[in-house]
Amino acid sequence: MIISSWRRKRAAVLSEKEQQRNENGEMELMIPRDFRYPISQDLMKDPVTLSTGITFDRQNIENCTEAGNFTRPLTNQALRSLEPIPNHMIRKKIQDRCVENRSYGIERSPMSRGPVSSMEVLEILSKINVACKKRDREGCRFLVVGVKSLANESERDKRCFVTNGAGSVLSEAFNVFSMASFDENAVVLEEILSALTIMFPLDGEAKGFLGSVSAMHCLIWFLSTGDLSRRRNAVLALRELVLSSDQRIVDELSEMEGATEALFKLIKDPICPTATKASSTVIYQIITSSSTTEKQAAKLVNLGLVSLLLETLVEAERGMCERALGILDGICNSKEGREMAYKHALSMPVLVKKILRVSNLATEFSISILWKLCKNEQREDGGVLLEALQLGAFQKLLLLLQVDCPDKTKENVSELLKLLNRHRNKMECVDPMDNWKDLKRSF
Structure with missing residues (x-):
């Protein structure tokens, strides 16, 4: 009613x-009644008929079913079938009317293309496989451009490609063309990589192809020499790979020449927030999961990552703050990383400030870094311990013991309190905000 x-x-x-x-x-x-979507009264773009015999606009019906509504609009009758049937007669009538009234500014064909079918997708993917076997660069590129166009048409079409294995086919194609000269195959490789980013997240088979040595070397090449779009897509692909459970990929990536430098450059000279976040994620996985952590930490320290991270942390948003602290925590496992942190004026102020201020994860990382720095302090006068006391770390650590946090964090907090307590009689705590006023920063 x-x-x-x-x-x-x-x-x-x-x-x-x-x-x-x-x-x-x-x-x-006037729009004829039969040409309108019954609920919104708008001109239908893709008329389909349901099992009830009533014609609706496809997108509106799909929105209803995706929301869990399996009854007919207006009457609430249960739908016997959820498969919409294209109403070609209404479609043709709408198009004919648009042609008749084109002198009034009506578009000739407002109709959207019907959704791609699984059969069409499988046929396209089969042609891509054939083009790869023949090493037909131009033919493969043409087909991949078509995949991008169709997958970007609608979320439904994208899902159709994903469920029919487009990620694996495109990853295999990338692997095949990466085995030859990067320069000769740059155009088709770039097109495949661009299409692949639409299919994320990838399944295990797709990651297996994309994680081959030749494919990862190509991604690093793109990351180092490509334009902004190519570099962004390359780092997104690397993030997809390192987030898998394959330790081999992380280890091999960490050993590849130019990988660490290219990832660092994306943080130092950001091209877009997405690429910066992806690059920091990849570096975090390398520094915390690689069997060559000491070597990678030394390389990152020499590049100047410790200073860059500390300066970024001053006003970083939550996600970037957590990633930056995670990387710094990994770097401080090494002697070189700790030495650089000791020297930087922002180390203690930033770490103490982030405790209980950003998120539970940021607090855990901050405590871990503080524990590593204070435990390994070599100065007899307790330099970093005194600075932490001055910044109000003791009070924050006492408060942390009263809240819920992981056992490892509580162990670190207890040990930090013992270390700090030895120096409490040497210095009175002051307002931590006073210590930010005179800090000299490099930015």
Whole structure:
């Protein structure tokens, strides 16, 4: 009753508007009732018929079913079948009417293309496989461009490609063309990589192809020499790989020449927030999961990552703050990393400030870094311990013992309190905000 009343009111409003416009001498074309979506009264773009025999617009019906509504709009009748059937007769009538009224500015064909079918997707993917076997660069590129166009058409079409294995086919194609000269195959490789980013997240088989030595070397090449779009897609692909459970990928990536430098550059000279976050994620996985942590930490320290991270942490948003602290925590496992942190004026102020200020994860990382720095302090006068006391770390650590946090964090907090307590008689705690005023930063 409510919907019917609303439709009558809407029809009345439309009639009034039409009458007013006609009185003002303006021409308004009425949309035939059969051409409208029954609920919104808008011109249908992709008319389909359900099991009830009523025609609706495809996108609206798919929105309803995806939301869990499996009844017919307006009447609430249960749908016997959820498979919509294209109504070609209504589609043709709408198109013919648009052609007849094109002199009034009506577009010739407002109809959307019907959704891609599984059969069409499988046929395209099969052609890509054939083109790869023949090493047909241009043919493969043309097909991949078509995949991108179709997958970007709608979320439904994208899902159709994903469920039919497009990620694996494209990853295999990338692997095949990466085995030859990067320069010769750069155009097709770039196109495949661009299409692959649409298919994320990838399954295990796809990651296996993309995680081959030749494919990862190509990704690093893109990361080092490509334009902004190519570099962004390359680091997104690397993030997808390192987040898998394959330790081999992380270890091999960490040993590849130029990988660490290219990832660092994306943080130092950001091209977009997405690429910066992806690069920090990859570095975090390398520094915490690689069997060559000491070597990687030394390389990152020499590049200047410790200073960059500390300066980033001053005003970083939550996600970036957690990643930066995680990387710094990994770097401080090494002697070189700790030495650089000791020397930087922002180390203690930033770490103490982040405790209980950002998130539980940021607090855990901050405590871990503080524990590593204070435990390994070599100065007899307790330099970093005294600075932490001055910044109010003791009070924050006492508070942490009262809240819920992982056992490892509580162990570190207890040990830190013991270390700090030895120096409490040497210095009175002051307002931690006072210590930010005179800090000299490199930015």
